[in-house]
Amino acid sequence: xxxxxxxxxxxxxxxxxxxxxxxxxxxxxxxxxxxxxxxxxxxxxxxxxxxxxxxxxxxxxxxxxxxxxxxxxxxxxxxxxxxxxxxxxxxxxxxxxxxxxxxxxxxxxxxxxxxxxxxxxxxxxxxxxxxxxxxxxxxxxxxxxxxxxxxxx
Numbered sequence: 001x002x003x004x005x006x007x008x009x010x011x012x013x014x015x016x017x018x019x020x021x022x023x024x025x026x027x028x029x030x031x032x033x034x035x036x037x038x039x040x041x042x043x044x045x046x047x048x049x050x051x052x053x054x055x056x057x058x059x060x061x062x063x064x065x066x067x068x069x070x071x072x073x074x075x076x077x078x079x080x081x082x083x084x085x086x087x088x089x090x091x092x093x094x095x096x097x098x099x100x101x102x103x104x105x106x107x108x109x110x111x112x113x114x115x116x117x118x119x120x121x122x123x124x125x126x127x128x129x130x131x132x133x134x135x136x137x138x139x140x141x142x143x144x145x146x147x148x149x150x151x152x153x
Contacts, residue, residue, distance in 0.1 A: 001030075001031060001032070001033050002031060002032050002033065002091045002094070002096065003032075003033050003035070003096040003097075004028075004032060004033065004034045004035070004087075004096070004097050004098075004099070004139055005034075005035050005036075005037060005061075005066070005096070005097070005098040005099070006021075006034065006035070006036045006037070006098075006099045006101065006132055006135060006136065006139075007036075007037045007038070007039065007058055007061050007062075007098055007099065007100055007101065008036070008037070008038050008039075008101040008128045008129075008131075008132050009038070009039055009040075009041050009054045009057070009058065009101065009102055009103030009128055010038060010039075010040070010041035010103055010128055011038045012036070012038070012129050012132065013129070014129050017129045017130070017132070017133050020133045020136065020137075021036050021132060021133060021136050024133075024136035024137060024139065024140045025136070027140050027143070028139065028140055028143040031147075032091070032139075032143050034136065034139055036132065036136075037061060039054065039057035039058055039060075039061060040057065041054065041103050041104070042054050042103070047105040050103065050104075050105055051102070051103075051105050051106060051107065051108040052108050052110070054102065054103050054107075054108065055102075055107060055108025055109075055110045055111045056108075056110075058100050058102075058107070058111055059110065059111060059114055061098065062098055062100070062114065062115075063098075065095075065096070066095075066096045066097065066098045067090055067095050067096070067097045067098070067116050067117075068097075068098050068100060068111075068114055068115035068116055069097055069098065069099045069100065069115055069116065069117050069118075069119055070100050070107055070111055070112050070115040070117070070118040070119070071099055071100060071101045071102070071107075071118075071119055071120070071121065071131060071135065072102065072106060072107050072112060072118050072119075072120060073106070073120050073122070073123060073124075073125060074118065074120065075117075075118035075119045075120040076117070076118065076119055076120065077119075077120045077121075077122075077123070078119060080138060080141055080142075081145070083119075083138055083141075083142060084138075084141060084142035084145040084146070086117075087139065087142040087146075088142060088145065088146050091146065099135055100115060101128050101131050101132055101135070102128065103128060104128075121134050121135065121138075122134075
């Protein structure tokens with residue numbers, strides 16, 4: 001089973017978004033395994049310090065051999081097909097991936113440096129909860145393409 005981890009800063013408080021994340025996790029179950037994990041949000045009032053603390057927590061979750069993908073508005077924007085091809089390439093190579101989603105002030109530069117790639121969902125700023133849901137839907141879309149389901153078309 002191929003593992004995809006979605007690691008966010010802060011818990012998902014919105015019940016409907018949690019349900020959506022669970023739904024997409026169930027929809028890819030079988031050959032793929034999507035898990036959503038959280039690290040605590042920092043309460044430091046200084047944005048730089050907050051990013052640094054949250055970044056350290058995120059990096060502790062990045063296991064050796066796992067391809068880290070930073071989700072950041074400054075990253076590369078990919079069309080759904082290109083994103084699916086990217087994911088399917090990692091799946092076919094047997095490389096597990098972990099998506100890193102930052103908190104209110106984004107990701108610390110240390111996370112961007114440690115990750116193999118930086119991807120943007122949108123030039124707009126999205127909450128970590130909404131980012132996780134959009135990302136989970138795109139992961140399902142890639143799964144649908146890989147498994148030849150109509151959803152991907």
